[in-house]
Amino acid sequence: MQPDYSKFREYLSIKRYSSATIDTVVRAVEYLRQWSERDNIPELEEISYNDLLSFMKCSSAGGASQRTVSGYLTHVRKYYEWLISEGVIKDNPASSIKIQGIKRRSYYDILCPASLEELYQNYTTNITHEPGKMVPPQELNILSRRRNRVIVGLLVYQGLRVEEVAALKIPDLQLREGKVMIHAKRRTAARNMTLESFQVYEIMDYLHEVRKQLLPEGVVTDQLFVQRDGGQNFYGVTHMLLKQLRQINSRIKNLDQIRSSVIIRWLKEHDLRKAQYLAGHKYVSSTEAYKQQVLDGLQEAVNRFHPL
Structure with missing residues (x-):
């Protein structure tokens, strides 16, 4: 019997996630629950770090891409964050797991400050x-x-x-x-x-x-x-x-290209937290993704003008 996710849905709604995103998150948690039942883990609260690794490996073996598995992990992490806020558990077993080898988001052709001006x-x-x-x-x-x-x-x-x-x-x-x-x-x-x-x-x-x-x-x-x-x-x-x-x-x-270019400029002029505030990013990881492009651009310039 599927558990009642109504309180978890309410938590996600308070966090201002859309109804479509909430459905996706709950679906991923339900995938984990169904897997845990097959693996004789009776409660999601009892799942460990190693259990999650096994779940991800099983998902990959079932044909899910690395990006899809990474999405499962992101959604499941939200569930354990909710359990922590409810006082059910103390630690998030998904907090330190990262999927390697996923291609980073490709950003637009970045406009320099002079071009923006x-x-x-x-x-x-x-x-x-x-x-x-x-x-x-x-x-x-x-x-x-x-x-x-x-x-x-x-x-x-x-x-x-x-x-x-x-x-x-x-x-x-x-x-x-x-x-x-x-x-x-x-x-x-x-x-x-x-x-x-x-x-x-x-x-x-x-x-x-x-x-x-x-x-x-x-x-x-x-x-x-x-x-x-x-x-x-x-x-x-x-x-x-x-x-x-x-x-x-x-x-x-x-027009998103202009916004991306402005955020890149902010990252060059301010620290990460200031750039996050100016961009209106709810999570610093969103800003860090742009920061990586700054680093990639600097490395490209080094390779181009100062090749080894």
Whole structure:
């Protein structure tokens, strides 16, 4: 009979995991429970470090990839963290196990600080096009470009995720202090970000002039970034913005590439914990993954310019 995971699910929900992630975690724990029953280990609380090694070996023998087995381990580790918080056990048997040989996440072509700066400085609110060429109406909208320039600043200088930009509200701005409050999301933590002085002036201009003209008549909202047609789909804004940024730098693949480049820059300028806070990473391991890319880049430079 399958045990009741309701309290564990509640624990994961409090930790702000999505329902889909919670289902995945519980499924992995259930795989472990079923294996332990077959191996005559009656309770998950009694599983040892060596037992987990056997479970992982059995999973691999059953055809699971190293990445899948690593995922099982990550999910099971959460279960034992919960048991520790409940006072059921004292130590996490999965805490010191690591899967070797897994290919690290591949990050984007990283933009140097000068290239990031150029995205903002060269993003013009003027409309230029070749003579005789048809230009989509939205590209003729100077108001939209002035709004988008503010968005570019938040991407380049604060390294915000697109969903964080879309979620910003007017009360989140603290312009007298030159700051903006970023609220916690499912994938990121809350943080108070410092604005550059020129950003403050552009945001004030946007609030007092551009936003009022973009906001449809009769519509009342505290959403910071609005669209002229009253649309709620931020994808249309970012889709056009991405096309415009590629005209400045053809290396731009997507907006996540900009965020990754900003995080890499922070890691070069600050210690790990400071970079974690600025990036809004809930776990330092997320920031460390970017740090490894910095080290890889330095090693590549050494190999290229100072080969042995």
